[in-house]
Amino acid sequence: MITRRRLLGVAGASGMLATAPALFDVAFAADGYINITAGPSKTKLINADTADSALWLYDNSTPGPEIRATIGDRIKVRLINNLEEPTSIHWHGLRIANEMDGVSGLTQEPVMPGEQFEYNFVVPDAGTFWYHAHNKSWNQVARGLYGPLIVDEQKPTFDKDHDLTIVIDDWRVKNDGSFDIESLGNLMDWSHGGRLGNWLTVNGESRPTLELKRGEAYRLRLINAANARILDLDPNRFGAKVLAYDGQPLEDVTAPLYAPMLLGPAQRLDLVVIPEENFALEELSGDRPFEFAYFQVKDGAGTTEPVRYPRPNPLPEPELDKAKVFEIDMTGGAMGRFTETVYKGQVLSNEDMRRTGQIWAFNGVANLADDPFFSVQQGETVVLAVKNDTAFAHAMHVHGHHFRVIERSGATVDDDKPWRDTFLIGPDQVVKIAFVADNPGKWLFHCHMLEHAAAGMNTWFQVG
Ligand code: C2O
Ligand code: CU
Secondary structure, three states: OOOHHHHHHHOOOOOOOOOOOOOOEOOEOOOOOEEEEEEEEEEEOOOOOOOEEEEEEEOOEOOOOEEEEEOOOEEEEEEEEOOOOOEOEEEEOOOOOHHHOOOEOOOEOOEOOOOEEEEEEEOOOOEEEEEEEOOOHHHHOOOOOEEEEEEEOOOOOOOHHHEEEEEEEEEOEOOOOOEOOOOOOOHHHHHOOOOOOOEEEEOOEOOOEEEEEOOOOEEEEEEEOOOOOOEEEOHHHHOOEEEEEOOEEOOOOOOOOOOOEEEOOOOEEEEEEOOOOOEEEEEOOOOOOEEEEEEEEEOOOOOOOOOOOOOOOOOOOOOHHHOEEEEEEEEEOOOOOOOOOEEOOEEOOHHHHHHHOOOEEEOOEEOOOOOOOOEEOOOOEEEEEEEEOOOOOEEEEEOOOOEEEEEEOOOOOOOOOOEEOEEEEOOOOEEEEEEEOOOOEEEEEEEOOHHHHHOOOEEEEEEO
């Protein structure tokens, strides 16, 4: 987990007096497209005194520019690739047309260096989403190719000053404070818990301070953009309630919260907080809480109107009695049980595993095969019964759909079968999810610990 010594060892005085980092606004081209350029960038990751980091960013900014829309809007983005390798953008959590899903090699050809691609889609749900590179994601997302995408309700529930996007990333930095490029692709990370960093940023800044007004209600939209780190949080510590998971509002925001609350890679957590005194966001996996963002509370007008909560999005309810059930056994990785693994139609020998880096599998198959893992008709209810037969936790993501978590072995809290697009599963756990496969096309199901996906925890299914 985060080693405090290294976390604190790198930077000098940090945080407390910095102002809230502003997120970049997008720039519209004359034709209504938002131009977003993916390219190399030199950035100070920790503070102004540390060495430059050679990152890859969208529009030279970390995180990339915030894309903001209203439910039902059409979003048009022109991706301009100034990188030295092909790329594409995936719109994480958005239930959009398959050809706009941005998966290089499955839903589109990767965009070559010097070339462009136009994304053009309608957003069906209001909520907190994000976008990120989806070609060699373990490399491109680690280097910084991601940004927030927020879809407002028809009548936004919180005004701009009370609606804060908080993009969290953990970076692996060297002793001079620069981004560690050399360790990208390290097979030790691939076979263990993925690439974990040793420095957390919030909206690209180190331990920033945000100012809030006392007694006024705020929506905090937390996005975990880390390659592999699960954040241990506890909103109870500052009296917050959960509004939404992965962009999908809860029916009951007053429900008591279990703690610690885990925020896995790619997951989002929307909180509502009415602050009375200063507080911090803390990561709790270490032996002491690690504060990574500060909230300074100043006198304000106080809440005058009752807080309005976002309403659930129009998601199709799974029909469990008619569901097609698919079992998925997750295997491989360090300390995992040995199982025969097939990659591109061939059974892998130990030597092949080292050479290809394919060390994880679903039902004995590593990575994308020519044939889909399963196929269903459009409109059918799918239940995935996923068993984690590995020694690590994973963050499993379904493309193009949101699902209900209908069963979780060992869970003691009935958390109301929330909608999600990414679920965590612990070692030896069985988790069942259900969704209506209403979106035709080829969709990925993969671990969002991006090293695990690259190393085999990646498959696809066909709808329609
Ligand atoms: Cu957030 Cu396959 O992606
Ligand atoms: Cu994983």
